[in-house]
Amino acid sequence: MKHEQITAWALDELSPQEREQIEAALRENPQIKAKAEETKSFCDLLTQELRDESLAFTSEQRSRLQTMPPASNIIVPSSASKPVRWSFTSRFGSLAAAAACVAVGGYWMYPWLKPEKEQIVVAAVEEEKLFKVGGPQIGQKAASAPMDLLESPAAPSFGNMPLNESLRSPLPGLASTPLPAAKPAESNVTLTGANTYAGAVSVNGGTLEVRSGNVVASKQRMLELSGGTLAAGKELAETMQFKSPPLSMPASPPAPPAAPLGLLAANVTASGGRTVTTSASSAVPVVEGAAGQTRAFEPPQIAASWAVQRDQVASTESYTRILENELMDVRREPLSTFSIDVDTASYANVRRFLNQNMLPPADAVRLEELINYFPGDEEGPAADAKEPFAARVELAACPWQPHHRLARIAIQGKQAQKGSKASNLVFLVDVSGSMDDPQKLPLVKQSLCMLAEQMGEGDRVSMVTYASGTAVVLPPTNGENRPQIIAAVDQLQANGSTNGAGGLKLAYEQAVAGFIQEGINRVILCTDGDFNVGISDPAELEKFIAEKARSGVFLSVLGFGSGNLKDRTMETLADKGNGNYAYIDGLAEARKVLVEQMAGTLVTIAKDVKVQIEFNPAQVRAYRLIGYENRLLAKEDFNDDTKDAGEIGSGHRVVALYELVPTNLPPGVEPDRIVDTLKYQTLASPTSKDLNEVKPVAATALDAVASKELMTVKLRYKQPEGETSAKIELPVLDEGKTLEAASGEFQFSAAVAAFGLLLRDSSYKGTLTWESVRKLALAGKGPDKLGYRGEFLQLIDKAAGLKQTN
């Protein structure tokens, strides 16, 4: 902190008291003072060099802005906003206004045309609704939301406005633009230099996308709208040239796709005020290179580089405090009990931080979620096995404490095909204003579409939104009817405050209404975390969602974006709501959770899965459960079927690691006593020599069982629709493996845990270094077909780098 304060001092950003403090410190320490002075001079240099006061408007531009009439609330074609546009055109002398366009969501754009240009383009433009992951947005969404047509009802208020008329009339300075007959195949738009904005519109799969900007290429290509969801008509992708930002206009209602009116002719058809197509006289050329980005995926490099454009870092994010599990003395606490957890959100969240070159808060690093993020190669249960999962335990040396052992308990769920069960899904989408960010609502939409695409006949999908109010935006729809589902997803807009008091309730109602017996019934909540279900007290929220869970409907919580991530709330909901929680930091993750592991996300194969381990004090002196801090259960809870625990989805794998301190430690390595010897009781303390002789002790003491077993792992689980649990018991022996002899999966899990320990700066990190973590991860990497482990290696490097500079 000190260093940052010096920079803040150099920039005169400190409060008077702080400044006093720093200056006092500087006076005392001439060395620091010298460095501070250096910092200050450099800051002065930066300020001086970079703050060039001469960059300004021309006086013409300035006076034009000053005399701009104030905008009215809703801009209609014949309204005063026109004059605004013209003043800009006169700057370029011969610019002429061109046709307006209507966008999905209803923005008009008034492109300008230089008379020598042949073509103008009219297209539907939706500035901000591009389906891009984190791409730079054209224009500012948040601010303009209220004033655009989001509020206005579909079309009616603006009447049937033939575009050409509105355009022709009041625009002064418009040369009588030659309106070329639409022969798009031949016409060529030549674009002039740097100062020409051009936009390209492409439509694909039902969305109209537009990008504005300078277009340098002059080649053109036709683009055709294909999109069952858009109203009939042809589509246009046309290039537009315009100098100024678009006006926002409401969508005009459908106009007959009839007579072409030349250029300016876009006849706009709007349906439902939301989805719009424009049909022009003919297809119009589009500038190459700007076109055709489909809803599908941004090339990864772009996504990566722009992915953090709008990131909002931990300002109001909240994480549950993690108090690390401590080393427990086996003789006092022979039982360790916890609920399994298949959430993976923490890993994706940590990845998000590291990709933004920031260290995540320690409380955001949940070791069990890091370890469980990675799909693995364990064998599932035998086909005829009674249990829906297979459990095995492996022991080897502990990487960070040479004399300790590490036990890895892996539970591998069976692969249940989704195809065999019908799904009844309710998408519950937070569409409050805060979702208005490329990393949020657009990504939500893409994710939901990915999921919808895997639905089929017999499945049921509905959608509920909540913002200022709640609404069912898609009633239960047959999964086969994908276009309709996708259309509903496309129409999602963010606005309004976050007051989803009825959101959850409504979603569950929908789910229950469409309940499929023996099927998958699930609410999928998509939010950035800032959702207010009307219950702020965590305990009450838990009760509320637990009650909802009793309806038999499961829950998946998908977190998006940053800055608002109420990690704590989301985890609680997932836990108590019989569900899972994943954090979607990008398309790749969306694909992982909703496509690759969809079966796991949707299909629960075992419910309320609990683990209890009894350690043998003759073999184990102490143990420490790594992670699962907020999953611990009381030992009585293990056999108590009314106590809720975690769910395992199809194909899921759950791993838990224990650090074990053996009873037989080499001389000289004995740890200090963890706890004082009891005064009123004596516990049996087996020595290394006489394991077979148990010393008689006071009746109340625990006898060390003369067994070579280290521990017994017990698991309880329920069938997804069951209420009674079944138990599995696994005794475990230590074969004395070294770390090198351990399996690749063991090594990798250990490496991930080690990574987490270093990242949180755990007091148990022992002899770990970033180097050793990397080596271990590499050793366990394996074929890594899906690339997740390779990505993890990169994260190690990032974290190492960040830790060093801090």
Next chain:
Amino acid sequence: MRGEHALMAEPHTLFLETLQRYERPLIRYAHGYTGDLEEARDIVQDVFVKLSQCLHTLDHERLAPWLFTVCRNRALDHLRKHRRLVVMETQTLDLEMSADPSPHEEMDRAEIVTMLRRLIDTLPTRQQEAVRLKFIAGLDYQQISAAMKTSIGNVGYLIHHGVAALRTKWQAMENEEPAPGKARSPALAAA
């Protein structure tokens, strides 16, 4: 519509004030991205037009963050479209930029600015953003925290690291190219 006229008078004054106050910082800021003064002017015009349209929905106390965010989005979008052009033009236009120093000083100044700009471009995204808002746009920590939607503490952190990184790179550059007879910034004399 009647009643709205009364409302409009006041926002208009606010608009003019905002225009006056933020014209130059915004243009500088946009210029920091585009390197082209014309582009920067266009972008900022757009911003102000948008401002006038949205004014009634915005928080009057917190216009700066909004302005710079809008500006940045437009600039980045613009940049995405023709990065190549920008790189070429930066060199020439930088020379036009300086006030009226002597030709020799002018060269130095332009060089320094270009260098600094390039270095800023190499910073990690968030640090870059904070540095631009602080040193180019001239916002204070409070405004930057609003614009970047993060805590002031985080802003301090980003700026500190950004400045530290810039300084290191700047010094590295200085050490590589001995500059005969050229006036260098006094900041490095002590380094």
